Amino acid sequence: MSVPHALLALLSEGPKYGLQLREEFEARTGEIWPLNGGQVYTTLQRLERDGLVESDGTGEEGPRKGWRITAEGERELATWLRTPPDLSSPPRDELVMKILVALYVPSADVHAVIQAHRRYLVELMQQWTRIKEYDAGSDVTMSLAIDAELFRLDGLARWLDAAEARVNRAATEGGPAWAGQAGPANQTRAPLPRHRREMRIRR
Amino acid sequence: MSMLELRGVSKSYGQGDAEVHALREVSLTAGEGEMVAVMGPSGSGKSTLLTIAGTLEEPTSGEVLIAGQPVGKTSRNAKARLRRRVIGYVFQDFNLLPGLTAAENVSLPLELDGVSARKARVPGLRGLERLGLGQRAAHYPDQLSGGERQRVAIARAMVGERRLLLADEPSGALDSANAQAVMRLLLDACKVGGMTAVVVTHDAQLASWADRVVFLRDGQVTDQTAVAPGPESLLTPERNQ
Numbered sequence: 280m281s282v283p284h285a286l287l288a289l290l291s292e293g294p295k296y297g298l299q300l301r302e303e304f305e306a307r308t309g310e311i312w313p314l315n316g317g318q319v320y321t322t323l324q325r326l327e328r329d330g331l332v333e334s335d336g337t338g339e340e341g342p343r344k345g346w347r348i349t350a351e352g353e354r355e356l357a358t359w360l361r362t363p364p365d366l367s368s369p370p371r372d373e374l375v376m377k378i379l380v381a382l383y384v385p386s387a388d389v390h391a392v393i394q395a396h397r398r399y400l401v402e403l404m405q406q407w408t409r410i411k412e413y414d415a416g417s418d419v420t421m422s423l424a425i426d427a428e429l430f431r432l433d434g435l436a437r438w439l440d441a442a443e444a445r446v447n448r449a450a451t452e453g454g455p456a457w458a459g460q461a462g463p464a465n466q467t468r469a470p471l472p473r474h475r476r477e478m479r480i481r482r
Numbered sequence: 483m484s485m486l487e488l489r490g491v492s493k494s495y496g497q498g499d500a501e502v503h504a505l506r507e508v509s510l511t512a513g514e515g516e517m518v519a520v521m522g523p524s525g526s527g528k529s530t531l532l533t534i535a536g537t538l539e540e541p542t543s544g545e546v547l548i549a550g551q552p553v554g555k556t557s558r559n560a561k562a563r564l565r566r567r568v569i570g571y572v573f574q575d576f577n578l579l580p581g582l583t584a585a586e587n588v589s590l591p592l593e594l595d596g597v598s599a600r601k602a603r604v605p606g607l608r609g610l611e612r613l614g615l616g617q618r619a620a621h622y623p624d625q626l627s628g629g630e631r632q633r634v635a636i637a638r639a640m641v642g643e644r645r646l647l648l649a650d651e652p653s654g655a656l657d658s659a660n661a662q663a664v665m666r667l668l669l670d671a672c673k674v675g676g677m678t679a680v681v682v683t684h685d686a687q688l689a690s691w692a693d694r695v696v697f698l699r700d701g702q703v704t705d706q707t708a709v710a711p712g713p714e715s716l717l718t719p720e721r722n723q
Contacts, residue, residue, distance in 0.1 A: 394704060
């Protein structure tokens with residue numbers, strides 16, 4: 280979450296006080312990305328230094344100081360909204376790594392490992408669904424943020440289903456699950472295709 | 483008291499080398515007002531579990547109890563009465579009769595149970611109104627959207643004094659928004675209407691609506707979710723620091 284851009288977005292509605300910005304930030308992000316007060320005020324100072332916001336120049340630093348967005352700030356906000364985030368390299372996902380590692384550990388029951396993670400994901404999704412239904416109410420921002428989390432967790436749960444099916448298929452066809460193709464366990468593994476070698480994992 | 487209880491239920495088809503074990507020693511309970519989801523991949527036995535729970539099939543061994551009563555030894559007529567009065571079914575493909583209006587589809591189970599068409603129409607219409615379909619009562623299934631058809635099917639499954647809802651991939655043919663709406667209706671049926679629902683699905687996002695999720699694999703219950711901690715655990719600021 281880009282706190283500076285969230286603050287610019289709030290100021291694009293009109294001038295606001297520091298305390299107001301902090302309260303509205305928390306209300307609009309559905310308490311999912313909580314901030315401390317100091318973070319809001321230091322971010323506003325940085326935005327002022329960069330010419331993206333202006334203060335009313337009265338009062339001390341803190342909750343009672345008034346802020347408004349500049350024309351440069353409006354342009355920066357518009358550019359940021361339309362610029363897709365960099366999703367070109369897959370994230371380093373600990374859950375994915377654990378399943379991949381489990382394939383190599385002779386004593387690991389891969390199905391049990393997959394199921395442990397699946398149950399945890401579903402339990403988390405149960406909690407988010409409850410929050411969405413009972414707490415979010417007509418709060419569209421909060422509902423959208425929870426939807427995003429539900430879809431992310433659902434994607435992982437689907438990946439676990441696909442992983443289990445792939446492991447089953449590999450076992451049926453013979454050979455270790457990690458080999459990815461039928462054949463004896465001591466078969467020499469083919470070099471990775473170029474596009475796989477070049478796939479960078481985000482750290 | 484459990485509304486539905488399966489005790490060590492097994493089901494196999496065929497014999498000898500051709501024998502297929504669809505369910506193995508499955509035990510499951512669903513209490514009054516509880517929504518239980520059964521999750522598993524294709525061929526894990528989910529639909530078989532549901533047909534046995536709904537008395538549409540006999541288990542090879544084990545026992546099914548509905549409202550505390552074992553159904554294994556009851557007569558075919560008694561089971562049919564149970565299906566007409568206590569159990570409601572919701573299917574992926576809705577199973578509405580194309581020649582009947584929405585209202586007629588909903589009141590049909592009551593008519594099959596001997597209630598006159600005129601009397602059955604009242605709870606039928608009430609059920610449709612409860613699900614926001616009062617204006618669609620006179621429409622035929624082919625005049626309704628997929629989401630509306632499934633709501634009609636849910637109204638039909640709840641009509642009368644039914645207490646147990648069995649749903650087999652009830653959102654399978656619907657888009658995400660309509661699928662969520664269907665799950666919301668089923669949950670409401672439990673939390674507001676006091677019904678018990680067992681919902682079979684392969685979809686984690688839909689299963690997450692349930693109070694409890696039971697995982698089925700190769701005909702066996704392998705796991706189930708714990709009672710979830712309150713939502714506060716996901717909303718505390720410490721989590722994000």
